Amino acid sequence: MVKRLLDWSQYQDQGMGDAYADIPNHGGDFAKAVSVCIRSGICQESNNRRLMCPSFRISDDANLSPGGRVQLLKKLLNDSDNSFLTDRQLAASLEQCVSCKGCKRECENNLDMAAIKAEYLAQRRELGLSSLRSRLFAEFPYWLYRFAWLNNLIKWRNQSSVLKTIGASLVGINSNIDLPEPALTPYQDSPAQQARNEAWSGKADPMTVVLLIDSFTALFHPNHATDAIDVLTAAGYKVITIHPQTNASGELLDSGRSLFSQGFIDRAKQQGRALLAALSPFLAAQIKIVGLEPSAHLMLRDEYLMMQLGPEVQGLAQHSLLFEEFVAREKMAGRFNADFQPAACGTVLVHGHCHQKAVGAIKSMRKVLRLIPKLKVNFIEASCCGMAGSYGLQNEHAESSLAMANMALLPALDDMPQAPVVCNGFSCSHQIYALRGRKPFHLATLLAGHLKKPAKTPAHQ
Template identity: 50%
Template sequence: MKTELDWSRYRDQGMGDAYADIPKQGGDFAKAVSVCINSGVCQTQRRGLMCPSYQVSGDKRLSPGGRVGLLKQWLNQPEPTPQTASADLQYALEYCVACKGCQRECESNLDMALIKAEYLGQLRRPWYQRLNPRRALLAHLPKVLQRLPLLRPLIMWRNRSSWLAKLGQMLLAIPQALPLPVPSAETFKAQSSVYPADRGSGESARSVVLLLDSFTTLFNPQLADDAIRVLQAGGYQVHLVHPRSNPGELLDSGRSLLSHGYIAAARRQANKMLQCLQPHIEAGRPIIGLEPADLLMLRDEYLALGLGEPALALAKQAWLMEEFISRELRNGRFTLDFHPQQATQPAQPLIVFGHCHQKATGAMKAMRRVLKQLPGVEFQFLESSCCGMAGTWGLELCHHNMSQQMAETSLLPGLAAHPDATIISNGFGCSHQIYTLTGRATVHLASLLAQRLARS
């Protein structure tokens, strides 16, 4: 089997272990699958992040261990291809939301999200699979939305028209009952490529890069302004990189492409991103992102795309905004004072819902540290698995019912228990799912910090 991703870091996995049960085909990819030791924790644990589809279904095929067993059967075939995969394996991987819960909560750190990407990459090899209109649209969604601003009125029309929503379900398998997110009337427009710090001047160690993703610039441009403002107020010179930083092409992390198995296209996007960020990498500037799935793509999946030393260097400098501020707080470099709640006002209650990838990488600790800097705030983390949106996974008709069930297990009851709380959510898909199912808008951490600055 010729793999689409670089699995060389598993080269020594199971070597010399007669009980490693490494499949006969797949090379290092097979070794990545065989890290599972069949402890069964993924089938007994019914809380935490892993595994959302198993938690709502109870179907062992949809647990990480169940998927591993099916993958091993497939990789023990003489010539494993997606066309020879069993119906059970196809079903099991179709309902993996790539939350990375197993990568964190499994004692063997099984990376089922990346394993699924490899399988989909194998599946996309024939031309007719690459041209699958529904999958291709979702995979290329950031580029499509950036290139075609006229889609905004069409999306609005679709959301208001039952017959157009029904047509979309027939042609694109997007659930008729699910409202689609509408791009902002005024998308983000950078005023400069470098924003000076509010205090201090000149190029210094307090110079950072704010990397804006497509969804922030298209759907929530105010968030971009808020993040710039907070970093400036903290004394950081902000170098801005956004989807249109390179004239004539669109910069994107490639997350959507990878998630749908378009690995060659994702690699091309990643190379463009690396080329754009290279001067900042060489200058040692922290690279800060707002959307967890996009920023963490640079830190994790880029290492599997075979991009060499530049990707390794980037991974060491890539931070979610809450991680960066938390680090600076520990080092005594983030000294920004936030305006306290007025004494006549009650403490502002917050409920925090973490993106799956935030939870999987341990970034929620950083969220807690940063929120503690806000006087007069009472916050609580909502213990929940995946919201069910999982990028564009929840936009597909075949996933719709399970997507709703995932939200209903703990997310919706948890929010209902705090009807007056402000909801903090840094994930775009999570925020849309919450708004769709509850009618409650969410606030990104960066915007919350900026609101406190606005009262100063």
């Protein structure tokens, strides 16, 4: 087998002494990770109203379920060492996996098909089985920083049916969906925020927090970062920011989510090591690392553990929290002291990102939303929105992306057409805007808009 790019050693004892494990002949610990499936069939329940599995739910095709993909993988890993990398049936099945992590949350044995797919894509890349489009999506945030003219190109493409048609035919980009357009100016620290960053003493302090601003937030929604700073500052915290352009060397600091999702594991590891080095002083002082974008930030306590980044990665996983998780925990601990005005927006709809659901962070969302007096909340019971990173932007997935959105998300939006929508996920928010023209709020923005006493020196001034 081609070298494995991820560390699968956590599965080394999987199936030992279990006559039903059916571990394939090839693949080592990777094969054991596939073999955690016990064929219970929970992933193939048509009436499953939970997260798992979007591609199966819209198709009713067993090969498009986690269990079906496992059976394909097992067969091919038994047949020969690397035939699974070129098998067309497996490629078609994994192509429809949206890496939502529903299986990791809801499968009895926590099958991680998203990680299995990442390894599969990485090994295919090693064989040269990759596309220009995959590189485009993988490097998307980095190219936007380096080539500012791309911002205008995206706007021209969205406004021109001719450019949409050209993009669909040449690169395979879905011509029915606008590409997300970057903000006029990416997030940058204000002078006041720079001063706060430089004032950190290097000592442990429960009222100091690092806000790690990912590239998607910084490029597309910098206001989410400034709103989060305002909320945390109003609650009494000293906020230190780390963002893509923090590194003085010019190397962009980011989690590497887009690289990882497209199978560029070596590049993702490079990004991970640079980010870990920047966060190392704060981890040594046991400062919490808070993030705003679920798919980007949750890498720090999930995929980073498989990327062999060094011993510090365990501490990073332990100290990394989503914004809503941090606020909920700090409120319970009696340290979060911001006051909020009663709601002025009636009922809000809340759509959770798949990775938020996979780690149980929706519970934290519920707790934090209760901080706003008289706020009425309606949580949308939906699986994947259908955008799933770049999935919905790919031409061949146009119909399935829309079908996923139509399962529950779009009907819920249409039932309450005037309700504000709270959504922390970048791709989810874009899907909602692209299909319904409604711009969701990040939870941080909703909270900032209801602060009784804004921070005395807002970070964005």
